[in-house]
Amino acid sequence: MSHTETKPAPAGRWSVASAPGRLPLLGHLVPMRRRPLEFLTSLQYEADLVRLEMKGQPLYMACHPELIDQMLKEPRTFDRGGPFYEKTQLLMGNSLGNCPYSDHRRQRRLVQPSFRRERIASYPEVMREEVEAETARWRPGGTIDANARLHAVTARIGARVLLSTDIGTDHVEQIVRCLPVVLKGIYRRMVAPIDLLHKLPGPERRAFESALEELRALIDTVIRDYRAAGVDHGDLLSGLLTARYDDGDRLSDQEIHDQVMNFLTAATETTATALAWALQLLGREPEHERRLQEEADAWAAREGPKGHGRDDLPYTGRVITEVLRMYPPGWFVTRVVSKDTELGGQPLAAGTVVFYSSYALHRNRSLFPDPERFDPDRWAPERSGEVPRGAMIPFGSGSRKCIGDDYAMAETSVALATIASRWRLRPISTTDVHPTPRALVGMGPLPMLTEPRT
Numbered sequence: 227m228s229h230t231e232t233k234p235a236p237a238g239r240w241s242v243a244s245a246p247g248r249l250p251l252l253g254h255l256v257p258m259r260r261r262p263l264e265f266l267t268s269l270q271y272e273a274d275l276v277r278l279e280m281k282g283q284p285l286y287m288a289c290h291p292e293l294i295d296q297m298l299k300e301p302r303t304f305d306r307g308g309p310f311y312e313k314t315q316l317l318m319g320n321s322l323g324n325c326p327y328s329d330h331r332r333q334r335r336l337v338q339p340s341f342r343r344e345r346i347a348s349y350p351e352v353m354r355e356e357v358e359a360e361t362a363r364w365r366p367g368g369t370i371d372a373n374a375r376l377h378a379v380t381a382r383i384g385a386r387v388l389l390s391t392d393i394g395t396d397h398v399e400q401i402v403r404c405l406p407v408v409l410k411g412i413y414r415r416m417v418a419p420i421d422l423l424h425k426l427p428g429p430e431r432r433a434f435e436s437a438l439e440e441l442r443a444l445i446d447t448v449i450r451d452y453r454a455a456g457v458d459h460g461d462l463l464s465g466l467l468t469a470r471y472d473d474g475d476r477l478s479d480q481e482i483h484d485q486v487m488n489f490l491t492a493a494t495e496t497t498a499t500a501l502a503w504a505l506q507l508l509g510r511e512p513e514h515e516r517r518l519q520e521e522a523d524a525w526a527a528r529e530g531p532k533g534h535g536r537d538d539l540p541y542t543g544r545v546i547t548e549v550l551r552m553y554p555p556g557w558f559v560t561r562v563v564s565k566d567t568e569l570g571g572q573p574l575a576a577g578t579v580v581f582y583s584s585y586a587l588h589r590n591r592s593l594f595p596d597p598e599r600f601d602p603d604r605w606a607p608e609r610s611g612e613v614p615r616g617a618m619i620p621f622g623s624g625s626r627k628c629i630g631d632d633y634a635m636a637e638t639s640v641a642l643a644t645i646a647s648r649w650r651l652r653p654i655s656t657t658d659v660h661p662t663p664r665a666l667v668g669m670g671p672l673p674m675l676t677e678p679r680t
């Protein structure tokens with residue numbers, strides 16, 4: 227894909243500005259808590275690099291794609307860490323997603339083969355099966371909370387694909403039940419103004435701790451059973467059990483546990499949220515919905531009831547790509563400066579937090595004309611070269627780019643085509659659904675009417 231080049235700023239000519247609206251003591255805490263998406267999007271137009279203040283500390287938002295690229299492609303200097311990631315260690319230890327630079331290459335090399343296309347080739351089959359099973363429960367003229375249903379489906383798929391293809395229904399339902407409680411609890415701990423709040427006894431803490439314990443015990447049981455059986459099931463967990471570091475060492479059970487937890491949490495909410503936004507947007511755009519249905523019908527006829535090929539779903543892919551532009555689940559990506567450096571000419575001391583927001587970037591008018599418009603044809607081959615390099619990064623970039631991008635595109639394409647070939651989902655509420663920025667850009671309940679297509 228050829229790209230339009232963004233106007234490079236001549237060396238030393240990057241613009242740096244302070245974000246407006248800073249209050250004494252509070253810094254920019256108020257707009258960051260009240261309306262972070264709008265606030266960060268407005269900062270895209272302030273400068274190439276914008277300085278903010280939170281809890282008395284300066285932090286910098288990279289707005290220009292070239293500065294974001296620099297931040298992502300120099301992982302030794304712009305390293306993983308900082309207050310958000312410390313909380314995720316509680317859940318997933320020192321695993322791929324939150325380990326520092328010093329450990330990352332070793333872990334990525336070990337885990338990458340498990341995500342190769344040939345190993346995940348059979349996954350779309352599980353994905354289709356689970357979406358079929360979910361939609362079989364829908365009733366003509368019924369109402370569903372599409373957001374909740376999609377979260378349950380992607381958790382089921384995650385349990386079978388990332389943990390064990392043989393996992394029993396009880397275990398799957400345990401994961402479906404515990405995972406959202408755990409994710410919510412981790413998010414609350416990430417954004418809590420004072421750590422102490424979560425150490426106090428109360429129902430939220432009890433629910434979080436018991437869901438986490440249940441999930442941990444279940445993952446340990448599955449790992450133990452797999453090790454005891456000693457059979458390569460051809461799935462991701464088997465891949466982790468047989469993987470070896472360069473020095474010949476294998477992963478310990480704890481390391482496998484942490485990686486599985488990392489994958490499960492990274493894989494389920496992200497894809498469910500993207501699918502929910504796709505259904506919401508399509509429900510309001512009859513022309514795009516019609517084109518998607520046409521493609522889904524042809525696909526279903528060709529594939530038969532169990533087929534799961536996805537190479538011939540180009541329009542579906544464009545719809546998903548456009549959804550990931552407008553509502554990128556990973557909307558806020560941070561790094562910590564590991565040694566004194568500079569970005570865009572601005573000196574940064576070791577320990578400074580730098581971040582970018584893909585949500586804000588993807589809605590910058592100078593990068594995407596008419597950015598509020600849902601327009602999947604932006605991604606048609608003849609037009610996709612119009613997108614400036616580095617402007618569209620829903621999966622990040624550089625050595626820490628999402629390892630599950632292929633999995634995510636497979637799952638969302640197969641799910642959307644499976645649903646669209648059978649069902650038409652009508653939004654019930656006439657009011658707009660607003661994005662809720664938490665750990666991901668999600669949404670609240672999404673009530674929809676289920677109409678069979680034939």
Ligand code: HEM
Nearest residue numbers: 322323492493496497556620621622626628629630633634
């Ligand atoms: C629409 C779906 C998804 C989106 C938008 C998404 C987004 C992202 C982003 C932006 C990053 C980079 C974060 C950074 O640079 O700090 C990332 C990393 C990661 N993602 Fe995803 N992701 C998705 C689905 C998945 C799935 C399905 C899996 C697993 C099966 C997964 C596993 C991971 C892991 C393990 C990392 C850390 C990679 C590393 O540090 O080497 N993600 N994801």
